[in-house]
Amino acid sequence: MTSNNDGEPGPGSVADQSTEPTSPQVTPEVVSHAPTPAPMRKEAPPVPAAESNPGAWGRVGDEGTVYVKTADGERAIGSWQAGAPEEGLAHFARRFDDVRTEVELLETRLTSGSGDPKHAASNAKHIKESLATAAVVGDLAALEARLNHVLAHAEQALANVKKAREQARTDAVRRKEKLAEEVEQIASESTQWKVAGDRIRGILDEWKTIKGVDRKTDDVLWKRFSKARDTFNRRRGAHFADLDRQRAGAKVRKQELVEEAESLSDSEDWGPTAGRYKALMAEWKAAGRAPKDADDDLWQRFRAAQDKFFARRSEVFNSRDAEFAENAKKKEELLAEAEKINPRGDLDAARAALNRIQERWEQVGKVPRERIRELEGRLRAVEEKVRGAADAQWRRTDPEAEARAKQFRDRVEQFEAQAAKAHEAGDEKRAKQAEAQAAQWREWLAAAENAVASR
Incomplete structure (x- = not known):
């Protein structure tokens, strides 16, 4: 060069x-x-x-x-x-x-x-x-x-x-295999349709980002993914088709419930009708959801009929409650009078006064439910006081009580005499038995004498 x-x-x-x-x-x-x-x-x-x-x-x-x-x-x-x-x-x-x-x-x-x-x-x-x-x-x-x-x-x-x-390539294949496995699991098991559908779309987006897999392997994995996705779509479609049928049936059932609720709205049979409305509400929930527009319209009709009945009932109950409150005041006045009765003086006069109060009590009528126990309890206390005084008077004039006391006294003296004779005869065993029996009868005698003395 x-x-x-x-x-x-x-x-x-x-x-x-x-x-x-x-x-x-x-x-x-x-x-x-x-x-x-x-x-x-x-x-x-x-x-x-x-x-x-x-x-x-x-x-x-x-x-x-x-x-x-x-x-x-x-x-x-x-x-x-x-x-x-x-x-x-x-x-x-x-x-x-x-x-x-x-x-x-x-x-x-x-x-x-x-x-x-x-x-x-x-x-x-x-x-x-x-x-x-x-x-x-x-x-x-x-x-x-x-x-x-x-x-x-x-x-x-x-x-x-x-x-x-x-x-x-190995990593990319494994990633796609895992994604395919996840889609297959979702397709066979999941019933959370929206969440599962969103996840499958997310998997598809991720799938597209994975490169480096040879065409043959990629085709096999894509077929698995596509088949699983189709399976999920068929299951979801069948679910919503069945749901549409259920909602159509729910619409018919709720129409029946609305008609019954409307027919009861003018009832004055307050207790049974209120109970029936409660049952209708349970049946409404059990019927399931109708198509949204129809469900909303039917619900408005159902609530309107129910509200009409309970508004009428509330009006009646409010009037009744005012009456019951006034009755409670009257009974409080009777109680104030009854609680001044003193049966320890003239028992017959006390009984007569109580009878007059009881007659007026029954004429007054009903009171609020939450006041019944309180007011009835106070009246019963007066009745018990008068009844207790009558019982005490009867016990004081009861001849049987005095006879029982005398009988117990005689038995005590009898066993004491037997104990003395046993001691004189040197029979200590019999003496102890007689003394024990005398002690028992002495206790009973004391109780009988206390009963007579307390009258």
Whole structure:
């Protein structure tokens, strides 16, 4: 290869090659699983800069021919006629350093992971193949060793990329398998139709973002997804079709309930009718939902009939409550009069007064439910007081009570006499038995005497 007088390399030289490698075409799965840069193999010897000492790697002959030193001896690389031989060597040394810089750049990009290993390998191979004819002056052996090192690194990086791509594919397949399994589970089990439908749409959106699955596997997984989605849609459709039928039946049933509720709205049979409205409400809830518009209209009619009845009942009850409250006041006045009765004086007069109050009490009528126990209790207390006084008077005039006391007294004296005779006869056992029986009868005598004394 020759050089022109300006020292520029001729066609086909290493310096003609671009030193900037193009960006690699990275597939989506490689982007999502970027390989860790492969560790460099055992470091190759550094390539010395040729321009600092070009004479160590080449020379310019007397006739102007430029030679570079190689392992096989000197090789002519061009001619230099434009100036001093040293300038010629420096020119070809700069060319060498340009190639050396390009190799170092390839190596740096591989080490950092920013370069495309395939592109780097291609450039390194091209440079290595051109070294045999390259018009440069420098340590070609060191540069070739460095290129071998870059090629080995690129091969390792390519292996890593392949492994990462395979891992990315495996991960993508697994993700789609899990999504397909989830859709299948939803399709066979879920009855939360809105939530499940939203989730299936979310799964589909996620499905579209997953790349890197081979077409055959992707088709199989998509068929699973699509089949499960269709199953879910059929189940959901059948559910809502059945729901429509149920709602149509609920509409008919609720129309019947509304008609009955309206027919009862004018009833004055307050208790049974209120109970029937309560039952109608339970039947309304059990009937289920009718179509929304019809359900709302029927409910308004049902409530209107119910409200009409209970408004009429409330009006009647309010009037009755006022009457009952007035009755309660009258009974309080009777109680105030009854509680002044003193049966300890004239018992007959007390009984007569109580009878008159009881007759007036019955004529007054009903009182509020919550006052019944209180008012009736106070009247019963007066009745018990009068009755207690009558019982006490009867006990005081009861001849049987005195007779019982005398009988108990005679028995005590009888057993005491038996005990005395037993002591005189020296029969202590019989004496103790007689004394015990006398003590028992003495207790009963005391109780009988207390009853007579308390009258």
